[in-house]
Amino acid sequence: DAKTTQPTSMDCAEGRAANLPCNHSTISGNEYVYWYRQIHSQGPQYIIHGLKNNETNEMASLIITEDRKSSTLILPHATLRDTAVYYCIVRAWYNNNDMRFGAGTRLTVKP
Amino acid sequence: KAGVTQTPRYLIKTRGQQVTLSCSPISGHRSVSWYQQTPGQGLQFLFEYFSETQRNKGNFPGRFSGRQFSNSRSEMNVSTLELGDSALYLCASSWGLGGGGIEAFFGQGTRLTVV
Numbered sequence: 001d002a003k004t005t006q007p008t009s010m011d012c013a014e015g016r017a018a019n020l021p022c023n024h025s026t027i028s029g030n031e032y033v034y035w036y037r038q039i040h041s042q043g044p045q046y047i048i049h050g051l052k053n054n055e056t057n058e059m060a061s062l063i064i065t066e067d068r069k070s071s072t073l074i075l076p077h078a079t080l081r082d083t084a085v086y087y088c089i090v091r092a093w094y095n096n097n098d099m100r101f102g103a104g105t106r107l108t109v110k111p
Numbered sequence: 112k113a114g115v116t117q118t119p120r121y122l123i124k125t126r127g128q129q130v131t132l133s134c135s136p137i138s139g140h141r142s143v144s145w146y147q148q149t150p151g152q153g154l155q156f157l158f159e160y161f162s163e164t165q166r167n168k169g170n171f172p173g174r175f176s177g178r179q180f181s182n183s184r185s186e187m188n189v190s191t192l193e194l195g196d197s198a199l200y201l202c203a204s205s206w207g208l209g210g211g212g213i214e215a216f217f218g219q220g221t222r223l224t225v226v
Contacts, residue, residue: 041148043115046216087154098144098159100156101155102153
């Protein structure tokens with residue numbers, strides 16, 4: 001079962017930062033936070049992951065709270081192509097490929 | 112580098128038949144997992160294979176099975192198809208096990224329709 005809670009939907013204006021929250025209050029010490037997105041029934045696309053430090057890559061930034069019970073995915077300058085369902089997943093370090101998805105957040109970027 | 116390749120992309124089968132789906136992971140990746148996605152249940156984990164051995168299994172009936180070959184390619188089989196098996200079946204690959212957070216990469220999926 002999914003161990004995360006996300007808002008069902010969010011809107012964001014094109015060019016603005018999109019901040020997607022995720023609650024994972026039961027996360028354990030050996031679990032990472034992963035973010036994927038899925039655009040229109042294509043295969044999910046990996047975005048970023050982290051353990052306890054904030055992470056940044058070319059796509060996004062991940063901010064994890066100090067107690068690790070929640071995190072925020074930040075898309076710094078959202079474009080229309082970022083419209084997708086975003087999934088936050090908690091996964092133990094040894095479970096590379098066993099991911100339990102929740103319902104995700106449907107992000108709509110508007111012009 | 113080629114991505115995860117799933118074949119076929121689309122498939123229509125009749126109730127009671129069986130079906131085999133194929134997944135070729137990214138070169139060098141040894142772990143392959145399968146997921147089922149339906150509008151009602153969302154994305155659900157089916158099973159994971161590493162070095163030809165099933166490591167984890169989700170909560171699906173025994174009609175769903177899989178295997179992995181020595182070249183890491185994987186197949187999943189669904190026997191005695193039911194209408195509710197209509198779904199997008201996704202395959203994901205990653206390079207190994209453990210050692211910290213490792214990302215998995217998904218294929219485009221096989222859309223199975225059971226009529």
